[in-house]
Amino acid sequence: MAAKKILVVEDEQAIREMIAFHLSRAGYGVIEASDCREAREAIADDRPDLALVDWMLPDISGLELTRMLKREKDYEDLAIIMLTARAEERDKVTGLEGGADDYITKPFSPRELVARIQAVLRRSGSANDEVVSAGVLELDTAGHRVMSLGKEIKLGPTEYRLLNFLMTHPERVYSRTQLLDRVWGANVYVEERTVDVHVRRLRKALADAKADAYIQTVRGAGYRFSTRDV
Numbered sequence: 015m016a017a018k019k020i021l022v023v024e025d026e027q028a029i030r031e032m033i034a035f036h037l038s039r040a041g042y043g044v045i046e047a048s049d050c051r052e053a054r055e056a057i058a059d060d061r062p063d064l065a066l067v068d069w070m071l072p073d074i075s076g077l078e079l080t081r082m083l084k085r086e087k088d089y090e091d092l093a094i095i096m097l098t099a100r101a102e103e104r105d106k107v108t109g110l111e112g113g114a115d116d117y118i119t120k121p122f123s124p125r126e127l128v129a130r131i132q133a134v135l136r137r138s139g140s141a142n143d144e145v146v147s148a149g150v151l152e153l154d155t156a157g158h159r160v161m162s163l164g165k166e167i168k169l170g171p172t173e174y175r176l177l178n179f180l181m182t183h184p185e186r187v188y189s190r191t192q193l194l195d196r197v198w199g200a201n202v203y204v205e206e207r208t209v210d211v212h213v214r215r216l217r218k219a220l221a222d223a224k225a226d227a228y229i230q231t232v233r234g235a236g237y238r239f240s241t242r243d244v
């Protein structure tokens with residue numbers, strides 16, 4: 015099984031690198047971000063299994079970031095552990111109410127950090143490891159693969175993310191703007207017609223499996239994934 019990916023969101027470089035060092039040694043894949051903007055990009059691009067979020071960040075607070083992510087359907091499965099120097103009980107409660115799965119007070123030992131991460135990943139279960147099936151398609155989110163009747167369909171990273179999003183949100187129309195936000199990330203500037211380009215590539219890749227018709231254009235509205243009326 016692929017290593018679980020942990021995103022470390024911390025603006026203090028020395029602490030971030032120390033954490034990254036210990037997590038890599040413990041066998042995790044590590045992604046680093048020094049503020050919320052970078053964190054959001056990393057979450058959209060790298061799909062971490064868990065985010066360690068420092069409370070005090072330079073742009074918006076780690077608590078706000080946590081709240082924001084937990085409100086988004088796409089990221090609700092992302093486990094979040096808040097890191098903080100605030101040792102007070104009420105801060106802990108605020109952090110957990112904000113949607114964090116756990117809360118660690120600085121200073122902490124690497125051993126404690128790894129133990130808490132393991133516990134949270136165990137609790138959050140294999141929500142990220144499912145296989146999503148629709149029609150002839152099977153999307154293996156753990157293996158990052160798309161299969162059709164036992165054959166792998168090769169997709170570029172953006173096409174994979176687009177298909178992943180659409181397959182996990184079927185029968186709903188998404189506008190180009192919504193798809194840009196959900197698949198490319200809210201802070202990335204790309205033109206709306208970029209969506210059309212990737213939809214075209216995705217359909218082309220799905221054509222052999224006769225699954226291209228699942229990606230439906232809804233005139234004046236956007237795109238929908240559906241295996242009905244195909």
Ligand code: CA
Nearest residue numbers: 025026068070
């Ligand atoms: Ca900080």
